[in-house]
Amino acid sequence: MRKVGDTSNSEDGNERNHNDEEIQKALEEVDSCQNEIDALNEQASDEIIKVEQKYNLLRNPLYHKRDEGLNKIPHFWVTAFVNHPDLSTILSDSEEDxxxxLSKVEVQEYEDIKSGYKLSFFFDENPYFENRVLTKEYHLESLEEPTCKSTAIKWKEGFDLTTPKHIASKPGQKRGREHKSFFSWFNDHSDPLSDDIAEIIKDDIYINPLQYFLVPDVGVDNGVDDEEGSDQEDENEEQSGGIIGDTDEDTHDIQNTVSEEPANA
Amino acid sequence: MRKVGDTSNSEDGNERNHNDEEIQKALEEVDSCQNEIDALNEQASDEIIKVEQKYNLLRNPLYHKRDEGLNKIPHFWVTAFVNHPDLSTILSDSEEDxxxxLSKVEVQEYEDIKSGYKLSFFFDENPYFENRVLTKEYHLESLEEPTCKSTAIKWKEGFDLTTPKHIASKPGQKRGREHKSFFSWFNDHSDPLSDDIAEIIKDDIYINPLQYFLVPDVGVDNGVDDEEGSDQEDENEEQSGGIIGDTDEDTHDIQNTVSEEPANA
Structure with a gap:
């Protein structure tokens, strides 16, 4: 780290008083001011956390109600995951299967919010592992070293998706620091503060998974909107949340998605 | 983007009703729920903005008072910039000069906060350019394309620091997407949403510039704290804001910094 104190170009700012005591006094003034600013920042942060907590309580029953609906839609979460432009890049074919x-995804912020959050993945009985819930927890208290831990997965024999034969199933994926599969991300606790996959799940997919489930079939099935249905329009509609039946000319994909599902009734 | 609708592995979840109308109804339930969640998120966001606005008003007079103090400290901002571990890497020697x-730095969030912010750099009369204020503005309204603009710098002849001879003055700096100098960053408007240098100035240096001005001289001048003055301790002290005179054994660098300045009084 470089220091600047020894650059004695005193031709500018001659009006200023360079007297040591004056500077010392100024530094103390600034420090006292800074302490007041810091205190206000703390207060602001506390108030914001209270707002977040209030809305978490208001959101919780809606999330539960949403879960009830999602539970009736076959393959909902895998579809949302696979349709997500970033998440899809780390899913191997075996993982997709x-x-x-995966029957339910849950995101819980800890009571004081700043201290972390927990992702829970609920599974039906399945050929891959014994666990019915896989959790990954992020503890980000400001005074301690941030940590991350996740459930030890009890793989069934021959179905361990972290073994090389499963991970290597998708050619052309990057190696190195990026996660090369969903479960290698799940088992990776190296950088809790900047976990891009966790943030995608928490701040994007979980906030509104329906938009990823209902990815528009760009002009394949219905031929509507082929000319004018630009990317921008699609994005705006997704963000506004007005997905269902506002106009006849844009019914989005609910019908299409449903009719593609095998009818098992 | 891949689709999952055609994967007809119906061996799992047989209890669930795959009937099209049921699924359609579930999707509508989820959509209605999602709209309520979106509305709550909007409300939460509005309340948080109100908190931020309230505290911006409370902080402003303190920032003005802080500016008065900083103005009495010679070379304050250049020292803070040069001592910042990230910002220092983009400063060429000529830029440092x-x-x-640079007599004042100001960060203004726009009234509705989400819509952007403005960085202002106030300069004394100087050999480099005619301008007395250089501003860089970030307009990040969610409905429009984010944009960024900055003051056109009126360089004095022979002092244009964006010409190759000045930029090339520091060997070993990376080229490519990273900014290779302060003024190339200043003139770059390519990615307003993820401008790391702007964020360092706005969310780190401006929040507490004193901590960077007062970088501890690790055991050079005073020989105190050599053994026990670990990095963690220094960091904690800087974050807590208790910089001045809490204890005799850790007077930090205020005196040292001052005594290194040439006394021009």
Whole structure:
């Protein structure tokens, strides 16, 4: 780290008083001011956490109600995951198959919010592992070293998706620091503060998974909107949340998605 | 983007009703729920903005008072910039000299906060350019394309720091997407949403510049704290804001910094 104190170009700012005591006094003034600013920042942060907590309580019953609906939609979560442009890049084919047994995703912020969050993945009985819930927890208290831990997965014999033969199933994926599969991400606790996959699940997919489930079939099935249905329009519609039946000319994909499902009734 | 609708592994979840109408109804339930969640998120966001606005008003007079103190400390901002571990890496030697004329830094969030912010750099009369204020503005409204604009710098002849001879003055710096100098960053408007240098100035240096001005001289001048003055301790002290005179055994660098300045009084 470089220091600047020894650059004695005193031709500028001659009006200023360079007297040591004056500077010392100024530093103390600034420090006292800074302490007041810091205190206000703390207060602001506390108030914001209270707002977040209030809305978490209001959101919880809606999330539960949403879960009830999602539970009636076959393959909901794997579809949302696979349709997500970033998440899809780390899913191996075997993992995609495994995630067909993912029945529920839950994100819980800890009571004081700043201290971390927990992702829970609920699975039906499945050929891959014994666990019915896989959790990954992020503890980010500011005073301690941030940590991350996740459930030890009890793989069934021959179905361990972290073994090389499963991971290597998708050619052309990057190696190195990036996660090369969903379960290698799940088992990786190296950088809790900047876990991009966790943030995608927590701040994007979980916030509104329906938009990823209902990815528009761009002009394949219905031929509507082929000319004018630009990417921007699609994005705006997804963000506004007005997905269902606002106009006849854009019914999005609910019908299409449903009719593609095998009818097992 | 891959689709999952055609994977007809129906061996799992047989209890669930795959009937099209049921699924359609479930999707509508989920969509209605999602709209309520979205509305709550909007409300939460509005409340948080109100908190931020309230505290911005409370902080403003303190920032003004802090500016008065900082103005009495010679070379304050250039020292803070040069001591910042990330910002220092983009400063060329000529730029460092130029920033000795930087008298004030100001960060203004726009009234509705989400819509953007403005960085202002106030300069004394200087050999490099005619401008007395250089501003860089970030307009990040969610409905429009985010944009960024900055003051056109009126360089004085022979002092244009964006010309190759000045930029190339520091060997070993990376090229490519990273900014290779302060003024190339200043003139770059390519990615307003993820401008790391702007974020360092806005969310780190401006929040507490004193901590970077007062970088501890690790055991050079005073020989105190050599053994026990670990990095963690220094960091904790800087974050807590208790910089001045809590204990005799850790007077930090205020005295040292001052005594290194040439006394021009």
């Amino acid at each position: 495994c995630l067909h047994h | 130029c920033l000795h004329h």
